[in-house]
Amino acid sequence: MSGLTVARFPALAEPTTLGPRRLPNRLVHAPMSVGYADERGHATRALREHYGRRAQGGVGMVITENVAVSPAGRQMTRQPMLTDEAAVAGFALVADEIKRHGAVAVMQIVHAGRYAGPWERYEEQRRLAPSPVAFPLPPDRTVTPQQITEQEIERSIAAFANTTALAREAGFDGVEIHGGQGFLIASFQSPRMNRRADRWGGSFENRCRFAWRVVDAVVAAAGADMIVGFHVMGDELMDGGWTAEDALEFSRGLGARGIHFVMPVCATFESLRAPHNVGLFDRPMFQHEVARRLAAELEIPVITNGGFADPRDGERVLAAGEAALVGLARPLFADPDWMRKVQAGAAETVRRCACNPPECLHTQLAGSVCTCWPEPVRGAGFLGYGA
Numbered sequence: 001m002s003g004l005t006v007a008r009f010p011a012l013a014e015p016t017t018l019g020p021r022r023l024p025n026r027l028v029h030a031p032m033s034v035g036y037a038d039e040r041g042h043a044t045r046a047l048r049e050h051y052g053r054r055a056q057g058g059v060g061m062v063i064t065e066n067v068a069v070s071p072a073g074r075q076m077t078r079q080p081m082l083t084d085e086a087a088v089a090g091f092a093l094v095a096d097e098i099k100r101h102g103a104v105a106v107m108q109i110v111h112a113g114r115y116a117g118p119w120e121r122y123e124e125q126r127r128l129a130p131s132p133v134a135f136p137l138p139p140d141r142t143v144t145p146q147q148i149t150e151q152e153i154e155r156s157i158a159a160f161a162n163t164t165a166l167a168r169e170a171g172f173d174g175v176e177i178h179g180g181q182g183f184l185i186a187s188f189q190s191p192r193m194n195r196r197a198d199r200w201g202g203s204f205e206n207r208c209r210f211a212w213r214v215v216d217a218v219v220a221a222a223g224a225d226m227i228v229g230f231h232v233m234g235d236e237l238m239d240g241g242w243t244a245e246d247a248l249e250f251s252r253g254l255g256a257r258g259i260h261f262v263m264p265v266c267a268t269f270e271s272l273r274a275p276h277n278v279g280l281f282d283r284p285m286f287q288h289e290v291a292r293r294l295a296a297e298l299e300i301p302v303i304t305n306g307g308f309a310d311p312r313d314g315e316r317v318l319a320a321g322e323a324a325l326v327g328l329a330r331p332l333f334a335d336p337d338w339m340r341k342v343q344a345g346a347a348e349t350v351r352r353c354a355c356n357p358p359e360c361l362h363t364q365l366a367g368s369v370c371t372c373w374p375e376p377v378r379g380a381g382f383l384g385y386g387a
Helices: 045-056 085-099 119-124 150-169 184-189 204-222 244-251 288-297 311-319 330-334 338-343 375-380
Strands: 016-018 021-023 027-029 061-068 104-110 135-137 141-143 174-179 227-235 261-266 303-305 325-328
Touching: 027 045, 045 061, 045 085, 085 104, 085 150, 104 150, 104 227, 119 141, 150 174, 150 204, 174 184, 174 204, 184 204, 204 227, 204 244, 227 244, 227 288, 244 288, 261 288, 261 303, 288 303, 311 325, 325 330
Parallel strands: 027 061, 027 325, 061 104, 104 174, 174 227, 227 261, 303 325
Antiparallel strands: 016 021, 135 141
């Protein structure tokens, strides 16, 4: 990236508005699981410094990793979880750290559904899915979740609303509903994962019913002064699965229901292992085509993300109107000062991680680290203030 200057990136630096909030620029910290919560899911010093440090680096909005809305919807042992008043004070410190550096603070909320954990003890409790469809669970097992009941459906919808209300109490500016990656919402939408013949399955409208119910509950709990976004499954990338056309049809109705932005993400844990998808995440702008299609037809802003480490790519798609904002996850994990360096004309000094192998993924259960961090930072287990 040698020779890049700040004058070449005016679109990235331009302020914008999402719903009721003003963002200082169009760069977003995209959700990435780092696993810095404690075993209860409560926020820790590492969690608040991690997100505060990314805000300090100059992004316009920070979206956290997915925060579980219930124990049944939690995937990893150190994944954050916000379900009751006991956790609010810790998450309030996270929101404070993000906002004091000028960024907008958004919490991503999720029910992991059939991907709930711990995976090594998968059969020990109910794993909720629209249908009991067997699937391969990394690294080398095949498991079958249980079919979610009507009562569990209603409890799950209420859990999304409850976590939204608690995030509001903690001072977050917004929430993003996680509807991708094969988690509970996406599994209802996928015809591969949803084989039901009742009002929750079959037709496109029925398969989207759960998502609509969650959206309505979250928007009501958020109130008029919070951003509400939707992390949509842009394409399942499997024959017979949810397609980009489905994502577009579903997303067309989000604005009228109070959603302020969408961020498409492609694939599930299962489909990423398919031979035709191997190496997908190593490709620059690997899921931008779906974002471009959505941006061309939706009235609400679209955040593109995935493979935008080179600022020239983000600048180009913003200038062309192919997205309203650009999300970065692993580039900001490697170097939280990415935006400040790019805006200072020093893009060549950005610390970059080859992600081969992706140590951040292999260390999530104990707290993610990056191979390109200085050794003292790696020893501390997280890159917070002072690094």
